[in-house]
Amino acid sequence: MLTRAARISPGSVADTYPAILTGYDAYIHNSAFQGISHTKAVRFQYRHNDMDHLEQLIQKAVGQYQTVFIISEGIFSMDGDICNLPRLVEIKHKYGGLLYIDEAHSIGVLGKTGGGVCQHFNIDPTEVDVLMGTLSKSLVSCGGYIAGSKILIDYLKFKSEGFIFSTGISPPNVAASLGALEIMINEDWRLKRLGENAEYILEALKSRSIDTGLSKSTPIIPINVGKENTAIQLSLYLNENAILAAPIIPPAVPENESRVRLFISALHKKEQLDYTTEKIIEGLEKLRAG
Template identity: 40%
Template structure:
């Protein structure tokens, strides 16, 4: 085991360095004036700290590994086939011949790029077809597709809300929502994870002093794999004259009997949510984001949202791939059933083996919480050696006590893949304890 020869004192010191921001020695200063010295950029010390800690442990960085071919339930990394749990290819459509054929046909018809903003240079028919299909999934009046999922939240939230407004969001909300809220200038309040009662207390206490209020939650949280009580949040929004926005990045294709998302999973009418946001890069095998909502909101965004008006339109082959993926998902709900079955099996076996899987619902995402960044990094390295690719999530992305491995399941994983992986987890844990 790399780094196993470290003494207990050395390991404790290393953990302290790994978990204390700014604890690493600063990179050697460049021979530049202070205003031009890029070695003092904020955050650079933290990156160097993590690099030094990994080197001291003898651990290779698990990030930015090149995958040779389609990264699905299996992937080839460094010439070696691995069981892969680091992909959002939930129902196995990235690499599906029908999806690839749709993308190639769009290239033949429209070329690779939209070249400019859709407002400036015009639409491609596939843009409207994709947006109509997504709107239908949410029973919404209209939909608008953006070139980036992250930018969708940033530009939409940043554009819709202002300094007189209020934004309440789950404390585990995605960075893109937090960045959009910061850009808007609205008052921002984070409530404890999935605690609708705490959210309502905050809303009741502050609503009267603000113009508009927006509640933002995720339909399926990517760190914990859990699902909010969507009905409670919808009722709360109505009672307090607030808008409800749900980020479905990890919900579409994962939640509900046919993969329509969190409203199907929770038995809530989709119209109870004012703004549906999602991404095209996961279940839908493309790249970009979308907003599905009532028509006046979509018309406003289409003509004035900076991330749409001043950005290149979604590439036609990506729009075509996402549209075909959505059609396959709707025609083959058995893919969603296989995904959910695999996730439930993995969750049950991991818990039976004594691992902390938090509040995961076992629908597509299962964390294995180890409570130590060093332990998570070592476990990930041991698993990779055993032919299992899974990413560690370390401090400061999560609190040190919540450091974890994060498993993204796919409909294409086999029972053998899952049994092998849990056995490798147990072996890695036992090896660490022995070491």
């Protein structure tokens, strides 16, 4: 199902099931959290990517709810790490639950042909009840999509306010995303190069003792600096040196967890990545010196 808005809230899905218990990763995108916060579902937060904690919390509620609805992201947008999809699927089956994965940052990035987190782990996509994504990143357009069973999609078309009270996506937007999909499938060297570039700069930064947090060789690499003003000043310094890297500050991240976020491209050259690494180090040194 294609939508004009980039995101269909998981709340739209949660409301389709009675007596639902919703568990969400602590690092899910704010739009997902806002969606479920407006539902009637009882909800709980589990520690980031901590599958044991998720299962412990589900076990405490077994028998009290008809369905458990688990929400996670493919690649986490602020940290660049990947969800533990094999365990999520395992837990979903063990407790007869439903699984919702936000693929906004993983489609076109993970998997041999950019098929996303399911392709990355070689898991049948039908094991995930709802796969949601945006057309505005790897798919170079505007709008979003949601994939699931025919019953679920038909229901959302009649019940999702985000779909009902908006106009359809435009044909040029669809054509642009279809073109991007063709490139992803037919030019898989881009995905290979993307992975190589991400790993190259991540290792370079780590070797220079730069805090890159949880990033795991994905194109999202945070430069964790803590203070909000430090993130803003580092971003400005990089911009002055022809490097576009936005500051991520509260409320997008918790207090004292501000960062500058890098997005790596398949078309970046090693020289550009080396230059970026040096400018990050240079900028941090200048800020520390006052």
